[in-house]
Amino acid sequence: xxxxxxxxxxxxxxxxxxxxxxxxxxxxxxxxxxxxxxxxxxxxxxxxxxxxxxxxxxxxxxxxxxxxxxxxxxxxxxxxxxxxxxxxxxxxxxxxxxxxxxxxxxxxxxxxxxxxxxxxxxxxxxxxxxxxxxxxxxxxxxxxxxxxxxxxxxxxxxxx
Numbered sequence: 432x433x434x435x436x437x438x439x440x441x442x443x444x445x446x447x448x449x450x451x452x453x454x455x456x457x458x459x460x461x462x463x464x465x466x467x468x469x470x471x472x473x474x475x476x477x478x479x480x481x482x483x484x485x486x487x488x489x490x491x492x493x494x495x496x497x498x499x500x501x502x503x504x505x506x507x508x509x510x511x512x513x514x515x516x517x518x519x520x521x522x523x524x525x526x527x528x529x530x531x532x533x534x535x536x537x538x539x540x541x542x543x544x545x546x547x548x549x550x551x552x553x554x555x556x557x558x559x560x561x562x563x564x565x566x567x568x569x570x571x572x573x574x575x576x577x578x579x580x581x582x583x584x585x586x587x588x589x590x591x
Contacts, residue, residue, distance in 0.1 A: 555579030
């Protein structure tokens with residue numbers, strides 16, 4: 432199912448809690464949708480609009496969220512193993528109690544994300560210098576340490 436089909440179908444559906452799909456959702460309009468506990472592992476959500484989406488407990492393992500907009504989305508308890516966030520928009524996005532391992536945060540601004548100190552780091556993840564630069568004074572140091580940021584960016588070690 433491509434994004435056009437998904438968008439047409441979803442226009443009449445508000446509640447999709449617990450769905451299990453591996454969809455091709457490039458550019459899909461999923462804003463304000465209840466996707467709690469949905470299995471979206473491996474989904475292509477490139478440039479998807481997920482503003483205000485409820486993704487609590489969703490499995491987004493190995494999902495591609497490059498260029499997606501997750502402004503005001505709730506990711507509480509979501510599984511983000513090997514999830515790729517690159518050029519992803521995060522404005523007031525809530526990461527409380529989500530599970531990260533090998534998660535990629537590249538070229539993102541996470542300065543006003545919520546719940547970063549409650550993230551469950553189940554293994555090291557990846558953050559690049561551009562993400563740190565964009566969010567510099569607003570990222571809790573403990574989040575960066577638990578993420579393994581300084582293991583992946585040796586040049587940052589001398590700055591702590």
